[in-house]
Amino acid sequence: MWRKAAAVSLVTAPILLAVATGVDPALGDDQGYGIYRAHPGATQWHSLLLHWAWVLFVPGLLGLLAPIRRRGAGPARVAWVAVLLGLATFSALMAMDFFLLALEQTLPDAQVAAVDTRFQEQLLTVAGWQWPGLLGWALAMLLVPVAAARARVVNWWTAGAALVGMALYLAFAISPVPVNLLGPVVLAGAYAAAAWQLLRPRAAAAEPDSFGVFRARTGLAALVAAPVVLGAGVVSAPSGTFAAHPTQTQVSALLLHYGWLLFVPAVLSVAARGGRFTRVAAGVTVLALLNFSALMVGDAADLAARQVLDAATADRVGETLGGYPLFTFGWMVPGMVLSLLGLVAVLAGAAVDRLARWWVPVLGFAGVAAFLVVPVGVAGLAGPVLLLAAFGLTGREPRRPREETGEPVAVAG
Secondary structure (H helix, E strand, O other): OHHHHHHHHHHHHHHHHHHHHHOOOOOOOOOOOOHHHHOHHHHHHHHHHHHHHHHHHHHHHHHHHOOOOOOOHHHHHHHHHHHHHHHHHHHHOOHHHHHHHHHHOOOOHHHHHHHHHHHHOOHHHHHHHHHHHHHHHHHHHHHHHHHHHHOOOOOHHHHHHHHHHHHHHHHHOOOOOOHHHHHHHHHHHHHHHHHHHHHOOOOOOOOOOHHHHHHHHHHHHHHHHHHHHHHHHHHHOOOOOOOOOHHHHHHHHHHHHHHHHHHHHHHHHHHHOOOHHHHHHHHHHHHHHHHHHHOOHHHHHHHHHHHHOOHHHHHHHHHHHHOOHHHHHHHHHHHHHHHHHHHHHHHHHHHHOOOOOOHHHHHHHHHHHHHHHOOOOOHHHHHHHHHHHHHHHHOOOOOOOOOOOOOOOOOOO
């Protein structure tokens, strides 16, 4: 099931990338403010499709890495971290196009430039979002094909085509149509071939599974790290306005983002030991978490707006942003709702699969409910603490049925 889902993602992601690149209104030499204002529909579709393209590359690339054992394990470890923390963070930056559109539809270009400049001057945001996002995106797209080819999951021709497609995308992404489509088209062909090769039956390599051990240990660590980092983000959230606490706002947004993101390897760790329902619930939850964690960059964007604009104008920008249906229903609502419900569903599946006792999903449900009721401050720690208890308990050895030793067992002859 995992390989089929990864193959679908590998085929779909570059197609979405091609469509998003084709409808981008900011192509060619004119990259100034006002373009989004003139093309609001194209801007929204471009940003949403581009975000989903990079999101779908996450399960696709993880699927290419999954069969690796010892051969290629070195670059695979780096690529695995780059995909989960870097590429996922890079996809979050697509939300800034929606924010810039809201600015351009509310303010004159001079004020749009001032808010955008203030956002780019936030050192913690740049260092915590843009740097790891760009670096992780590049490493993920370059190292995964190499590691997969080294482990003979795909052939070197396929890996080379993926690298060529990436190079063409970097060189011509903002060139006029159809030149800018060269990279996505080559990537679509390369990853379609990779998906076909991934689905081919193959015998397990006769070598130690060192990469599998790495993934298993990291997933178990994430069961604890995710709620801990989330709790740190909750506690560090400012009690007053964002503008009055700029450093706290940026730190909290970063910690919340990486806290939700660390739940991705956590739920995958549970699903690896669970049944079909648990695996399906984990797959949906992973996609939802990639969307939900990305929304935390909105705190840094709102901070920049409130540092430059008066409160009423900043509120008007926020209302404009919230009024985009593609952003609300294509990103925000499914990300939040399915993330929170999915975490509980994964824990329920773990209980059904006897990986945890029945009251573990009850703890998870209570943690989600507490987070919704009190999301910030010291009192808000109740939610992360309950989630820590719930997911920490799923990391224990599976609970086996009790063996009866008092009577002999009848065996069919």
